[in-house]
Amino acid sequence: MSFNILILDNVHPLVEDAFKERGINVTRNHDLSGEELHNEIKKYEGIVVRSSTTVSADLLKSAENLKIVGRAGVGVDNIDIPAATASGVLVMNTPDGNTISTAEHTCGMILAIARNIPQSVNKVKAGGWDRKKYMGTEVHSKTLGIIGLGKIGAEVAQRMHEFGMTIKAYDPFASVEKADRLNVELMELDELLGEADFLTVHTPLTEKTKGLVSMEKADKLKKGMFLVNCARGGIYKEEDLGKLIDEGYVAGIALDVYSQEPPSEELCEILKHPNIISTPHLGASTEEAQEKVAVQIAHQMADALEEKSFKGSLNGKSISLITNKEVQPYLKLAEKLGKVAIQLAPEHANNFSFEYSGACAQYSDVLTDSILKGILTEHVSEAVNLINARHYAEDRGIKIRETKAAEAKTFNDLITVNLDGDAAEYQEISGSVFGDDDFRIVKIDGYGIELRLEGDIVMYQNEDKPGMLASVSSAMAKQDINIGSLSLGRTNKGSNAITAVSVDKKLSKEELEPIYALDGIKALKYISLPNGEE
Numbered sequence: 001m002s003f004n005i006l007i008l009d010n011v012h013p014l015v016e017d018a019f020k021e022r023g024i025n026v027t028r029n030h031d032l033s034g035e036e037l038h039n040e041i042k043k044y045e046g047i048v049v050r051s052s053t054t055v056s057a058d059l060l061k062s063a064e065n066l067k068i069v070g071r072a073g074v075g076v077d078n079i080d081i082p083a084a085t086a087s088g089v090l091v092m093n094t095p096d097g098n099t100i101s102t103a104e105h106t107c108g109m110i111l112a113i114a115r116n117i118p119q120s121v122n123k124v125k126a127g128g129w130d131r132k133k134y135m136g137t138e139v140h141s142k143t144l145g146i147i148g149l150g151k152i153g154a155e156v157a158q159r160m161h162e163f164g165m166t167i168k169a170y171d172p173f174a175s176v177e178k179a180d181r182l183n184v185e186l187m188e189l190d191e192l193l194g195e196a197d198f199l200t201v202h203t204p205l206t207e208k209t210k211g212l213v214s215m216e217k218a219d220k221l222k223k224g225m226f227l228v229n230c231a232r233g234g235i236y237k238e239e240d241l242g243k244l245i246d247e248g249y250v251a252g253i254a255l256d257v258y259s260q261e262p263p264s265e266e267l268c269e270i271l272k273h274p275n276i277i278s279t280p281h282l283g284a285s286t287e288e289a290q291e292k293v294a295v296q297i298a299h300q301m302a303d304a305l306e307e308k309s310f311k312g313s314l315n316g317k318s319i320s321l322i323t324n325k326e327v328q329p330y331l332k333l334a335e336k337l338g339k340v341a342i343q344l345a346p347e348h349a350n351n352f353s354f355e356y357s358g359a360c361a362q363y364s365d366v367l368t369d370s371i372l373k374g375i376l377t378e379h380v381s382e383a384v385n386l387i388n389a390r391h392y393a394e395d396r397g398i399k400i401r402e403t404k405a406a407e408a409k410t411f412n413d414l415i416t417v418n419l420d421g422d423a424a425e426y427q428e429i430s431g432s433v434f435g436d437d438d439f440r441i442v443k444i445d446g447y448g449i450e451l452r453l454e455g456d457i458v459m460y461q462n463e464d465k466p467g468m469l470a471s472v473s474s475a476m477a478k479q480d481i482n483i484g485s486l487s488l489g490r491t492n493k494g495s496n497a498i499t500a501v502s503v504d505k506k507l508s509k510e511e512l513e514p515i516y517a518l519d520g521i522k523a524l525k526y527i528s529l530p531n532g533e534e
Contacts (some may be wrong), residue, residue, distance in 0.1 A: 003305050004043060008032070009050035011072045011297075012290040018298030024305070038062040046301050048072055049079070051261075057083035068304055070297040073284055074098055076314060076383055085315045092300050092312040095382045096151070097293035098284035103155035105283045106200055106230045109254035110160065113226050114139050114198070116252075118277045137251075140164035145196025147212070148231070149174040149184065150381055150395070153202035157182045168192055172342070173379055175350050175397030186348065193220045198228065204381050205232035207506075207528070215240040218249040227253045230283045231381060234259035238267050245275045252276070256283050310387070317366060317386035329433045330360045331386075334367040334415055336439055336453040336529060337431045338374020341417045343527045344426045344459075351420035353401040358413035361404035368402055371417060411442060425461075425523040447489035447498045453529055455484065456503050458515065460524040464490050464497040468520055472501065475514045481507065 005019055007028040019026045030052075032040055038059065041047065046068040049055060055069050057080045069079055071093040084091050112118055115136035123130060144160050146153045149171040157167045161183050169179065170189045179186045193199070193213075203209050211217075213227060214237035227250055229236055238259060244250040252275045258267060261281055271278045284290070296312070303309040310316045321327050341352065354371055356364045372389035380392050393400065416430040430443040431453065441451040444459075451457070462468045469486070476483060482504040490497035507526055516524050 003045045005046040005048060005301070006041065006044040007048045008037075008053040009048070009072075010052070011048055011050060012294035014291050015048060015072065015294035015298045018295045019302065022299070022302040022306075024302055041066065045305065046070060048297060048301070051075065051078055053078065055079040055084070060084060060087050060089060063087075063089070068092060068301050070301045072290075072293045072297045074382060081315055081383075085318045088319055090304055090310070090316060090319065091314045092297065092304065093314060093383065094293040094296040094300070094312060095388075097296055098289050099151045099155060101286040101289035102230055102283035103152050103159065104286075105256060105279075106152070106156050106202075106228060107159050107163075109228050109230060109256065109277070109279070110139060110144070110198055110200065110226070113228065113252040113254040113277055119274060139198065142166070142197040143168055143195055145169070145192045145199040146184070146202065147171070147189070147192070147199070147209075148202035148379075148381055149179065149182070149186075150202060152231075152381065153200075154178075154182055156200060156202070157184050165198075168195060171379070172347050173350065173376070173396040173398065175348065178397055188347065190220055193217075194222055196222060196225055198226045200228040201231045201235045202381055203231060203235065203379065204377075205234050206378050208378055209235050211235075211237040213237065213240075213244070215243050215247075215249075218244060218247070221249050223249060224251045225249075226251055229254070230256040233257040233261065238270065241276060242270045242273045245273060254278070257281055313387050314383055314385045315387075317369065321366065326359075327363050327366070329436075329439075330363055330367055330413065330415070331370045332437075333431050333433050333439045333453070334370035335374040337415055337417050337429060337441075338371040339377075339529055340374075340429060340441070340453065340527055341371070341419060342375045342378070344424070344429070344525055345419050346423040346425070349419060349424065350396070350398045351400075352398065353403070353418035353420060355416040355418070356402075356404040356414070357416075358405075358411065360413040360415060364402055364404045367415065368400065371415075372398070372400070414442070416443075426459075426525070441500075444489065444498055449487050449489035449498060449500060451487045451500045452485075452502070455529060456506050457500055457527040457529070458503060458507070458512070458524065459498070459500045459527060460515070461496055461498055461522050463520045465520070468497075469499065471518050472499070472515055472521070475518060476501075476503070479511050479514070481505065481511065 004025045016026045041063045048070045050072050060083050066089050068090045074095050076093055081091050116134040120134040144165045144167050146169040149169045161167050167184045169184045170192045212235050241253055255278045300312040354368050369386040369389045372393045373384050376384045376392050411432040414430055414432055418428050427445050429441055431441050434440055439453040484502040484504050486501045488499050
């Protein structure tokens with residue numbers, strides 16, 4: 001069977017050669033308007049994009065013969081993956097092709113901002129000189145802080161260590177063994193911000209990483225530090241960048257990515273600051289990287305069309321399971337339990353046990369993938385899915401054990417996650433499906449509790465005595481925090497108890513402090529989960 005592929009963005013010409021070697025017809029067209037694209041896409045089994053084309057749910061409705069969308073690169077923010085999955089369209093990317101190029105660009109930006117290279121180049125080209133104005137700083141013996149010690153972060157660490165930098169990192173999944181191999185010291189985020197002379201980020205943009213550095217959090221920074229971002233726009237609060245420099249918190253900033261690309265007029269004005277250097281998202285823009293991703297995506301798509309391999313797929317298992325109504329609720333429960341588990345786990349937790357009982361035990365393999373997806377999603381810069389979750393878990397040094405029992409326990413179906421290790425304040429959580437989109441934790445460390453897995457939750461252990469809940473409620477009321485629901489669990493009268501309080505808004509660390517301070521409260525954890533469909 002002959003397949004037809006449409007190349008929509010500026011992908012390296014080798015993509016066409018690779019497809020033709022596999023006997024696949026290729027058409028390249030970068031200039032289709034919206035209506036023209038909707039009409040043209042009907043002819044093709046596959047399309048190749050970079051970041052310029054948006055593959056929306058609306059476009060997918062017109063793509064009646066489409067089987068695969070290939071992203072020649074890593075980021076898939078421009079592809080509606082749930083809509084593609086629902087349409088049975090495979091989505092693929094090439095997560096490894098850009099690693100070296102992005103790491104090298106990051107190192108270049110560190111050196112460029114340290115030595116004022118772009119500013120001084122512009123000065124000389126304009127006929128000026130002024131050596132004193134462009135006095136720089138050595139990176140040797142300075143501390144480089146890395147947030148996110150995945151593939152790119154690790155490559156940056158290795159290279160800058162050779163420049164004589166002391167490398168320190170924050171990554172809740174990185175094992176001590178991996179850090180030792182890279183000559184990296186792991187530390188808490190606030191501690192890292194206070195010690196880093198240079199800070200580079202290699203994480204996804206999430207609710208937790210958005211605005212990670214801002215004027216509001218400026219007091220946590222080491223005065224006169226340098227900021228570098230070649231990961232995702234918005235991790236540093238863009239409207240605050242000029243103020244951070246002008247008020248002395250930051251000496252210079254190097255950016256390759258922006259929350260809107262090209263940058264908005266407002267951000268362009270900020271980027272004119274003499275101590276900010278910027279490049280137009282060049283992290284992956286090397287001949288070598290573009291050649292790699294072009295050839296990789298062509299062969300991955302050809303293999304998938306010929307049903308030989310589905311390497312690089314972001315939704316392959318999802319497509320095979322989307323019509324299986326029996327497994328869908330368990331997948332959603334498993335991912336939610338993973339999200340809870342990592343928020344309850346201590347830093348650098350890397351040992352987990354999963355137990356399945358009842359009918360869900362027959363799906364244990366894919367449920368483990370779903371739990372790992374929940375655990376990893378907020379902390380891995382690449383797109384995590386059911387296909388690659390185990391790979392990223394292994395890469396981060398996470399060890400897992402699985403057990404299953406066909407016989408049901410108290411509940412017809414039960415998924416249990418154990419947080420192995422003495423440092424975990426909560427050791428075991430169990431969850432079950434109660435109905436359509438009704439997923440609940442039913443047991444925590446032996447305490448029977450019924451907690452819906454959605455929204456914002458404050459969980460704590462306390463002495464089982466009168467007045468404890470009133471004290472917590474009072475501390476919340478003083479901060480205008482409204483309680484939506486609560487659940488309590490205890491083993492025996494007068495013993496310790498576990499309480500979970502659902503609140504109506506997201507809470508900051510400062511809002512939690514008065515609750516931490518209450519007498520009798522311990523092991524307080526704040527959990528934030530999406531409401532409704534994910």
